[in-house]
Amino acid sequence: MEETYLDVPALAKLLGTTERFPRRLVAERRIRYLKAGTHVRFPASAVEEFLAANTVEPIRPRRRMRRAA
Template sequence: MTDRYLSVDQVAELLGTTARFPRRLIEERRIRYVKLGRHVRIPESAVEEFIQSRTVEPIRLRRTTLRRVA
């Protein structure tokens, strides 16, 4: 399986954030990354895993009838 390696700016654009957010994820080691000399690259699969692990599914509530109290 070949994985695309993204720059910090590309990850920020993908997530819709500034570059500061992916840099913080890297610094706190909350996302996998590869260091190539002075360059940092994040595998596309790591971004997908990060998004998947932070996704919150909605709760299905049962419909209840609202009754008016007289």
């Protein structure tokens, strides 16, 4: 079991947010986490899955067809 775990402040720093955001993800059950007593930890794989699932790829602009005059 070589999984690394992040705590709330570490995840917040990684995401560039406040600590409230990871706590909200837990409350809304939007990310996989481990709870040991009162401590909440996030497996690194869960963070990668969350980021992959919520990444929005840019769309390619459509070529505009010119009308023949």
